[in-house]
Amino acid sequence: MQIKSLSFYFSFLPIIFLTACDGPFSTFMPEGTMAQSISSLWWIMFAGAFIIFLIMMGLFLWVMIYPKTARKIKSKHWIIYGGLVFPGIILPPLVIFTLITGERIIPLPSQNVPEIHVEAYQWGWNFRYPDHGEILTKDVLYLPEGEAVDLHITSRDVIHSFWIPKLGGKMDAIPGKVNVMRIRAEEAGTYKGLCSEFCGVSHTIMRFDVNVIAPEEINQRLLQEASDE
Numbered sequence: 001m002q003i004k005s006l007s008f009y010f011s012f013l014p015i016i017f018l019t020a021c022d023g024p025f026s027t028f029m030p031e032g033t034m035a036q037s038i039s040s041l042w043w044i045m046f047a048g049a050f051i052i053f054l055i056m057m058g059l060f061l062w063v064m065i066y067p068k069t070a071r072k073i074k075s076k077h078w079i080i081y082g083g084l085v086f087p088g089i090i091l092p093p094l095v096i097f098t099l100i101t102g103e104r105i106i107p108l109p110s111q112n113v114p115e116i117h118v119e120a121y122q123w124g125w126n127f128r129y130p131d132h133g134e135i136l137t138k139d140v141l142y143l144p145e146g147e148a149v150d151l152h153i154t155s156r157d158v159i160h161s162f163w164i165p166k167l168g169g170k171m172d173a174i175p176g177k178v179n180v181m182r183i184r185a186e187e188a189g190t191y192k193g194l195c196s197e198f199c200g201v202s203h204t205i206m207r208f209d210v211n212v213i214a215p216e217e218i219n220q221r222l223l224q225e226a227s228d229e
């Protein structure tokens, strides 16, 4: 049997790394404004970390290959340039970008945004729509396409965590407390959400569907849901 070259086996490597990049729970394929901001921040942080890694590896190799030259650099210069100047150049842009992203996804009370009340419990989700006669949907969340909504998230029993990977970040659902998260889906369609905090034996089945539909259709769909109950 002919032994294949190493490059043949290495050609499969990207497949291993990229197979998990798509699918309903992927954060690499954002479809909402908040998820897009978080994803961009992740890539910028990744690029920053990667650049630092390359510089550190370069320095490491330099010290290993040319130890005599490296020894000529005074230790105080390593501290000044490596410990103060270098982080002083790299960290501020990352911090500024993080603050801008946080500001963009934070639910500012001054903006008038419709509310949906989310209640987590072992092991499911209740969604109530105050703008539509407090209609209740179980394990199905209806969101208007292209419009921001404030989700008021709480829990009936233990701590859970609300997450729609393609649309936004995670938010803890804590008994006796209401956490607000703004979410905005740009494209109509069906998405998947889940509990991302281990909450008991049936934690893994604590999932829900998200139907993003035209804003003018929401009321009719909710009334339909209510009559089906």
Ligand SMILES: [Cu+2]
Binding pocket: 120, 121, 159, 160, 161, 195, 196, 197, 198, 199, 203, 206
């Ligand atoms: Cu849970």
